Amino acid sequence: MKKIFINPIAVIIDWFENIGKYFQLLVRVFKNLEFWTSYHSNILDQMIQIGSKSLPIVIITSLFSGMVTSVQGAYQMTSSLIPNWYIAGLVGESVILELAPVITGLVLAGRVGANIAAEIGTMRVTEQIDALETLSIDSIGFLVFPRIVAGTLMFPVLIIIADCFGIFGGWITCVTTLNLNTFQFIKGLRSWFNPWDPVFGLIKAFHFGFVITSVACFFGYYAKNGAEGVGKATTSTVVISCIVILILDYLLAEILL
Amino acid sequence: MIKVDNIHKSFEKNHILNGISFSVEMGDKLAVIGQSGVGKSVLLKHLNGLLKPDKGDVFFDKIKINKISYRELRKLRKNMSMVFQFGALLDSLTVNENIALAFQNNSDLSSKKIMKKVSQSLDLVGLKDIGNLMPSEISGGMKKRVGVARAIITEPKYLLYDEPTTGLDPINTDKINQLINKVSTKKMASIIVTHEIKTVYNVANKVIMLYDGSIIFSGSPAELKNSENKFIKYFITGTQEKE
Numbered sequence: 001m002k003k004i005f006i007n008p009i010a011v012i013i014d015w016f017e018n019i020g021k022y023f024q025l026l027v028r029v030f031k032n033l034e035f036w037t038s039y040h041s042n043i044l045d046q047m048i049q050i051g052s053k054s055l056p057i058v059i060i061t062s063l064f065s066g067m068v069t070s071v072q073g074a075y076q077m078t079s080s081l082i083p084n085w086y087i088a089g090l091v092g093e094s095v096i097l098e099l100a101p102v103i104t105g106l107v108l109a110g111r112v113g114a115n116i117a118a119e120i121g122t123m124r125v126t127e128q129i130d131a132l133e134t135l136s137i138d139s140i141g142f143l144v145f146p147r148i149v150a151g152t153l154m155f156p157v158l159i160i161i162a163d164c165f166g167i168f169g170g171w172i173t174c175v176t177t178l179n180l181n182t183f184q185f186i187k188g189l190r191s192w193f194n195p196w197d198p199v200f201g202l203i204k205a206f207h208f209g210f211v212i213t214s215v216a217c218f219f220g221y222y223a224k225n226g227a228e229g230v231g232k233a234t235t236s237t238v239v240i241s242c243i244v245i246l247i248l249d250y251l252l253a254e255i256l257l
Numbered sequence: 258m259i260k261v262d263n264i265h266k267s268f269e270k271n272h273i274l275n276g277i278s279f280s281v282e283m284g285d286k287l288a289v290i291g292q293s294g295v296g297k298s299v300l301l302k303h304l305n306g307l308l309k310p311d312k313g314d315v316f317f318d319k320i321k322i323n324k325i326s327y328r329e330l331r332k333l334r335k336n337m338s339m340v341f342q343f344g345a346l347l348d349s350l351t352v353n354e355n356i357a358l359a360f361q362n363n364s365d366l367s368s369k370k371i372m373k374k375v376s377q378s379l380d381l382v383g384l385k386d387i388g389n390l391m392p393s394e395i396s397g398g399m400k401k402r403v404g405v406a407r408a409i410i411t412e413p414k415y416l417l418y419d420e421p422t423t424g425l426d427p428i429n430t431d432k433i434n435q436l437i438n439k440v441s442t443k444k445m446a447s448i449i450v451t452h453e454i455k456t457v458y459n460v461a462n463k464v465i466m467l468y469d470g471s472i473i474f475s476g477s478p479a480e481l482k483n484s485e486n487k488f489i490k491y492f493i494t495g496t497q498e499k500e
Contacts, residue, residue: 134338136332
């Protein structure tokens with residue numbers, strides 16, 4: 001942090017260097033690929049790590065974000081001119097367009113991103129990556145490619161699950177505390193539903209999955225200076241992933257909506 | 258033959274290697290000695306292309322390995338293996354899987370034949386029944402021996418050891434030294450980075466000593482023992498001569 005005040009130009013140059021190295025890493029991921037069969041078991045392992053092991057946190061966050069959206073929606077719509085079932089429409093649209101992809105993305109930047117950065121970073125500082133290289137194994141293909149593919153494939157699946165549980169959470173709150181019945185809730189959902197919205201949510205999920213896993217792999221792969229370096233890599237992964245998710249969220253909304 | 262020709266290496270402002278040159282022939286067991294932090298491991302990592310020199314060249318059977326593409330380098334690495342200071346076994350794989358990694362993408366052998374080679378290799382290093390254990394379940398000395406098993410399974414032409422006995426008790430040190438002698442053949446060259454004098458005398462037939470980024474001694478272990486150089490004497494005996 002001190003460095004920013006002492007030598008801001010060096011910090012800016014560092015940033016650009018890191019961006020360049022990140023894209024170099026991405027090029028190397030796809031440039032030296034072997035046969036698909038070399039990676040499929042690794043990809044499946046990572047899909048389990050990233051996908052099924054993230055389910056509990058995804059379900060909990062989406063469930064509560066759906067519930068709180070219902071309560072806040074009801075709080076905003078106090079006018080007697082607005083029918084109650086509008087809340088369901090609000091819940092559905094908020095969850096599908098924004099809450100499920102973005103909140104899940106931010107939460108998974110912590111769970112998945114930090115995990116990948118710490119794992120690969122530890123492999124770097126304990127020479128396990130060097131060991132792979134000396135065994136003529138392309139360490140980037142072996143470690144980075146399966147994680148990026150697994151993340152990019154599994155995030156949309158997780159977002160679909162988050163969509164379902166977010167709406168389910170909204171429904172629980174509506175029928176238990178807001179005097180709405182299931183029929184009214186479904187009517188509200190359907191009245192505001194646009195088929196493009198879930199597709200847009202999945203496009204976001206695809207991008208977030210790629211960003212989180214690739215950023216985590218980048219910081220982990222170039223970690224140095226032992227345990228302290230691994231800690232820094234993990235922190236940088238979470239911070240940068242969250243920032244990029246929010247920027248991408250805006251850009252995709254601007255372009256696709 | 259591996260030939261190192263006048264290599265220089267710096268990390269930011271630290272000059273680690275300043276014009277190192279030497280060569281290793283088949284059948285050689287070269288020990289690279291020197292104080293901690295003098296650049297022995299950095300030198301070793303230049304020999305298999307893990308690091309590239311700022312200046313100078315490293316020849317592997319007359320091929321400049323610091324000038325070839327990554328794909329070519331990976332092909333060359335099939336002829337050499339490295340034993341790391343702390344084993345560098347992959348935490349997420351069992352001992353068997355760690356050793357079998359050497360055949361990932363590099364072999365047409367069936368998985369049955371690979372597992373047979375793995376158990377033969379483990380047998381050779383005296384660790385028969387630990388194949389299904391995870392690296393976290395075995396001792397430091399065992400990790401190093403598994404590292405040796407992984408390195409020799411592909412029968413490489415060059416075997417690089419990075420401080421193979423560091424941190425081990427005298428009995429395990431002796432076991433590792435015996436193991437290095439056992440796996441070395443006339444069709445193989447071994448380069449051993451160490452600061453254990455016992456390893457130098459019991460294993461090596463050639464020695465180079467690094468000091469301040471340069472080679473200050475090159476010769477046989479017997480010549481090292483009889484050297485009149487004060488620093489070398491100090492390094493060997495561990496006691497400084499009185500003026």
